[in-house]
Amino acid sequence: MKKFLSTTGVVLACVAPAMVAHAAGTLNLYTWSGYVAPDLIAQFQQQTGIKVNIDNYDSAETLLAKLKQGGAGYDIAVSGQEMVPVLVREGLIQKIDATSIPGYNNIDARFRKPQWDPSGDYSVPYVWGTMNFAVDTGAYNGDINSWKVLFDPPAQLRGKLNMFDSANDAIALAALYVGVPFCSEDPKQMQKVLDVLKQQKPFVKTYSSKAGAIRESMVSGEIAMSAIWSGTAQRATDLRRSIRYAYPKEGSVAWVDNVVVPKGAPDLENAKKFIAFLLTPKAAAMNTNFLKYQNAIDGSDAYVANDVKGAPAMSPPAGTKLVFEQQACSVAAIRLHDRVWTDLLK
Known part of the structure; x- marks a missing residue:
């Protein structure tokens, strides 16, 4: 799931971590809730004898804060692309020599040594998707091909919509709608972003970035529209067929999540074994079938269920503009993000 970085969130997230115990033959994984297929974990444990312990975070800000506090004994973490350079700069993740890990050549060439990790030393791709919004067509069956419907x-x-409560996720969507660069350092441009978020605020029922809660609220009918990630939207549609995922004409925010190894990981070898497992086509397909997100592993399509391959949220229409603009912003841009969010929440 796409996550952006905000210094405001970092301050709020700086709480004492619950330390994760580590023992021989274990792997401690830090990721979003429900963000790995249970069958994948079961198969890895069966094949290797390594017990996997999973701990969850609820925002990129929490991930950053936890790793700054020492990593709490994690061997593996899942990070958004914009966070990878930050984690490298802060010395919070270590080189993994990805090209030497079995299965590295299975990675689609587009995702090898990407912009956020040009040396390919620190990360491998996990899953990727888009971040738009979804509408229950039982409540509204009009045209949803523009961000205007959300804002x-x-x-x-x-009064029936949910908006992300992550400052930068919300800002990213609003910035795309008004045509402002996500990392703009221009106060006038960011004022446009604030204006559209303030215009939307009276119509927002809830602010939440918890994928499970968003899905459940849409399926139950508690909300009729939400900012959402493609996989979450598809899982909601599977349960309530009237839910439709939008592809706005202004563009769709695209993202890639990555696997990284925290500095001081207790068991680097187990971490590499897990990464090698994730790079196999069958394992990648398990995640795609469960999460409804695309993966970056060649050969995985043979194991992806047909109904998943054809799912609307998995298949952007021809001509869809995918905006891979997520990046680690400058200090000046982050300060503007914080000002926008603080002003919005007044």
Whole structure:
């Protein structure tokens, strides 16, 4: 799931970590809740004898804060692409010599040595997808091909929508809508972003970035529209067929999550074994079938279920503009993000 970085969130997330015990033959994984297929974990444990312990975070800010506090004994963490350079700069993750890990050549060439890790030393791709919004067509069956529906909703959806409570996720969507660069350092440009978020605020029922809660609220009918990630949207649609995922004409925010190894990981060898397992086509397909997100492993399509391959959220329409603009912003840009979010929440 796409996550952005905010210094405001870092301050709020700086709480004492619950330390994770580590013993021989274990692997401690830090990731979003429900962000790995249970069958994948079961098969890895069966094949290797390594017990996997999973701990969850609820924002990129929490991930950063936890790793700054020492990593709590994690061997593996899942990080958004914009966070990888930050974690490298802060010395919070270590080189893993990815090209030497079995299965590295299975990675789609587009995702090898990417912009956020040009040397390919620190990360391998996990899953990727888009971040748009979804609408329950039972409540509103009009055209949803523009971000205007989310930020200036029709009467049928007012008071029935959820917006991300992550500052930078919300800012990213609003910035795309008004045509402002995500990492803009121009106060006038960021004022446009604030204006559209303030315009939307009276119509927002809840602010939440918890994928499971968003899915459940849409399926139950508690909300009729939400900012959402593609996989979460598809899992919601599987349960309530009237939910439709939008591909706005202004563009869709695209993202890639990555596997990294925290500095001081207790068991680097077990971490590499897990990464090698993730790089196999069958394991990658397990995650895709469960999470409904694309993976970056060649050969995995043979193991992806047909209904997943054809799922709307997995198959952007021809001509869809994918905006891979996520990046680690400058200090000046982050300060503007914080000002926008603080002003919005007044």
